[in-house]
Amino acid sequence: xxxxxxxxxxxxxxxxxxxxxxxxxxxxxxxxxxxxxxxxxxxxxxxxxxxxxxxxxxxxxxxxxxxxxxxxxxxxxxxxxxxxxxxxxxxxxxxxxxxxxxxxxxxxxxxxxxxxxxxxxxxxxxxxxxxxxxxxxxxxxxxxxxxxxxxxxxxxxxxxxxxxxxxxxxxxxxxxxxxxxxxxxxxxxxxxxxxxxxxxxxxxxxxxxxxxxxxxxxxxxxxxxxxxxxxxxxxxxxxxxxxxxxxxxxxxxxxxxxxxxxxxxxxxxxxxxxxxxxxxxxxxxxxxxxxxxxxxxxxxxxxxxxxxxxxxxxxxxxxxxxxxxxxxxxxxxxxxxxx
Amino acid sequence: xxxxxxxxxxxxxxxxxxxxxxxxxxxxxxxxxxxxxxxxxxxxxxxxxxxxxxxxxxxxxxxxxxxxxxxxxxxxxxxxxxxxxxxxxxxxxxxxxxxxxxxxxxxxxxxxxxxxxxxxxxxxxxxxxxxxxxxxxxxxxxxxxxxxxxxxxxxxxxxxxxxxxxxxxxxxxxxxxxxxxxxxxxxxxxxxxxxxxxxxxxxxxxxxxxxxxxxxxxxxxxxxxxxxxxxxxxxxxxxxxxxxxxxxxxxxxxxxxxxxxxxxxxxxxxxxxxxxxxxxxxxxxxxxxxxxxxxxxxxxxxxxxxxxxxxxxx
Numbered sequence: 001x002x003x004x005x006x007x008x009x010x011x012x013x014x015x016x017x018x019x020x021x022x023x024x025x026x027x028x029x030x031x032x033x034x035x036x037x038x039x040x041x042x043x044x045x046x047x048x049x050x051x052x053x054x055x056x057x058x059x060x061x062x063x064x065x066x067x068x069x070x071x072x073x074x075x076x077x078x079x080x081x082x083x084x085x086x087x088x089x090x091x092x093x094x095x096x097x098x099x100x101x102x103x104x105x106x107x108x109x110x111x112x113x114x115x116x117x118x119x120x121x122x123x124x125x126x127x128x129x130x131x132x133x134x135x136x137x138x139x140x141x142x143x144x145x146x147x148x149x150x151x152x153x154x155x156x157x158x159x160x161x162x163x164x165x166x167x168x169x170x171x172x173x174x175x176x177x178x179x180x181x182x183x184x185x186x187x188x189x190x191x192x193x194x195x196x197x198x199x200x201x202x203x204x205x206x207x208x209x210x211x212x213x214x215x216x217x218x219x220x221x222x223x224x225x226x227x228x229x230x231x232x233x234x235x236x237x238x239x240x241x242x243x244x245x246x247x248x249x250x251x252x253x254x255x256x257x258x259x260x261x262x263x264x265x266x267x268x269x270x271x272x273x274x275x276x277x278x279x280x281x282x283x284x285x286x287x288x289x290x291x292x293x294x295x296x297x298x299x300x301x302x303x304x305x306x307x308x309x310x311x312x313x314x315x316x317x318x319x320x321x322x323x324x325x326x327x328x329x330x331x332x333x334x335x336x337x338x339x
Numbered sequence: 340x341x342x343x344x345x346x347x348x349x350x351x352x353x354x355x356x357x358x359x360x361x362x363x364x365x366x367x368x369x370x371x372x373x374x375x376x377x378x379x380x381x382x383x384x385x386x387x388x389x390x391x392x393x394x395x396x397x398x399x400x401x402x403x404x405x406x407x408x409x410x411x412x413x414x415x416x417x418x419x420x421x422x423x424x425x426x427x428x429x430x431x432x433x434x435x436x437x438x439x440x441x442x443x444x445x446x447x448x449x450x451x452x453x454x455x456x457x458x459x460x461x462x463x464x465x466x467x468x469x470x471x472x473x474x475x476x477x478x479x480x481x482x483x484x485x486x487x488x489x490x491x492x493x494x495x496x497x498x499x500x501x502x503x504x505x506x507x508x509x510x511x512x513x514x515x516x517x518x519x520x521x522x523x524x525x526x527x528x529x530x531x532x533x534x535x536x537x538x539x540x541x542x543x544x545x546x547x548x549x550x551x552x553x554x555x556x557x558x559x560x561x562x563x564x565x566x567x568x569x570x571x572x573x574x575x576x577x578x579x580x581x582x583x584x585x586x587x588x589x590x591x592x593x594x595x596x597x598x599x600x601x602x603x604x605x606x607x608x609x610x611x612x613x614x615x616x617x618x619x620x621x622x623x624x625x626x627x628x629x630x631x632x633x634x635x636x637x638x639x640x641x642x643x644x645x646x647x648x649x650x651x652x653x
Contacts, residue, residue: 278648279646
């Protein structure tokens with residue numbers, strides 16, 4: 001389904017500029033002079049760099065914060081928690097979100113829902129494709145983060161990141177095709193045109209898988225927003241750093257603020273208020289593991305749509321529309337013929 | 340406050356009114372803002388919050404002032420005023436329903452025997468630009484239809500032009516037309532430009548016989564800001580100290596969240612005093628505020644975050 005959505009239309013680059021040169025009408029003298037190649041500055045540059053950049057320079061460390069309403073706030077509680085790599089090395093401190101951060105995130109997602117769901121499906125696809133472009137540009141960073149978080153070797157991490165980017169493009173392609181596949185016109189016995197069209201459910205709370213810091217996360221977030229929903233994501237508790245980096249990608253990809261909100265912290269603290277929240281319309285429990293039953297029960301009070309976790313999802317497998325359609329509502333319109 | 344004895348400051352002439360109002364001490368604007376900001380940082384939680392929410396609900400003047408108001412909408416609003424939360428009968432009813440004068444009869448019929456008052460805006464609301472006769476007819480009609488409270492607007496043009504006597508005489512005339520109905524005088528502080536003017540307009544209205552002073556119509560921005568409410572609360576406090584007569588205050592417009600409402604209650608308690616913490620003396624003019632109060636109330640009782648889908652729109 002993936003297709004290029006670049007809308008810049010850069011054909012002019014490839015155009016032959018023979019006409020501009022005059023095709024031999026003017027004599028050879030019209031050719032511009034080729035300037036002499038500049039002297040290679042590397043030796044000089046290296047000398048100056050050595051003089052100005054101290055060897056023991058302190059690196060600028062990143063503060064891993066939440067992503068709510070298009071901004072990067074710390075937790076309102078002011079808390080953070082240490083995140084370690086697979087072998088126990090300290091990587092960074094991530095924000096430890098509270099239930100009030102979850103409440104704020106739902107508010108932001110609700111505010112963003114109107115605008116995001118009413119964009120044309122084509123435009124949503126363009127924006128999601130743009131996200132994939134920016135992801136590709138940050139590939140090295142994500143590879144490093146996957147290596148750190150999961151302790152996998154670099155070549156496996158490379159393929160995991162590639163799969164994640166391709167997954168994003170996959171859903172970018174689906175945005176304006178879902179309606180044709182999941183909707184359509186229905187044959188009815190009566191003088192009516194009868195059409196069904198899928199519409200987004202609303203605000204979806206997503207408990208991201210605990211494993212698969214990037215591919216797993218992308219596989220649960222992209223289908224939700226591709227359908228026109230907005231999302232509140234509880235990132236993997238153990239490996240949340242890639243989620244924060246993904247938030248940085250989303251923040252710089254024309255995705256309106258609030259469409260995706262990412263919380264890092266304890267799943268057991270964040271998932272229950274989201275599951276019970278009356279302004280959340282659907283719940284993806286992929287990362288809830290043994291909390292799933294309780295959360296599903298809490299969600300029942302407000303009749304949420306719930307996606308139950310599979311035992312061990314294979315993130316490399318083709319997901320089809322299995323993660324898109326659960327977050328769509330079917331609207332059916334009966335229109336009388338001949339009026 | 341002003342040592343000019345009120346009795347002595349006759350209202351016989353514009354000059355004497357002017358010298359009295361301009362003799363009021365100036366408002367420290369920076370100080371008023373800082374005090375309001377300082378008081379709004381108070382943390383009100385758990386049982387105190389529950390009490391504050393219920394008090395705020397009882398203080399709400401549930402308002403609909405649109406050109407598109409229909410009798411049906413007013414009846415729906417009346418229903419909501421009596422039973423704000425259909426799912427929870429323990430939610431108290433609001434103080435009053437506030438409508439345009441031609442819809443008073445509908446509201447009175449819908450609220451008969453419920454204990455919820457009917458307030459009517461009158462006197463060419465919201466601009467106040469009409470001849471006095473028209474304003475009085477408007478008022479008498481609303482009172483005759485059964486309004487228990489009249490919300491009048493002052494003539495801001497006359498006030499800003501310095502014609503205090505005209506503003507004063509209008510309030511006196513409307514008060515007379517009100518009969519037994521309570522008179523709330525809307526100062527429209529957003530158009531008065533300075534806090535000094537807010538203080539002067541408050542005193543002018545109170546001296547002319549207002550039972551309540553109200554910040555705004557809700558049609559002009561800024562509406563009820565905390566510093567403005569603070570200045571007015573100081574005015575009613577000082578007026579009672581001077582004359583023994585207690586006047587109510589009603590901020591209206593722009594109060595949308597429970598937090599805003601609780602900030603107002605803190606302000607009332609700290610500036611005017613506990614005596615004003617009662618629907619008899621303090622009202623909140625609002626429409627969307629009630630839903631937020633109900634949602635916060637639900638959150639406190641159930642522990643679950645509620646959603647706006649579960650509450651009526653108006």
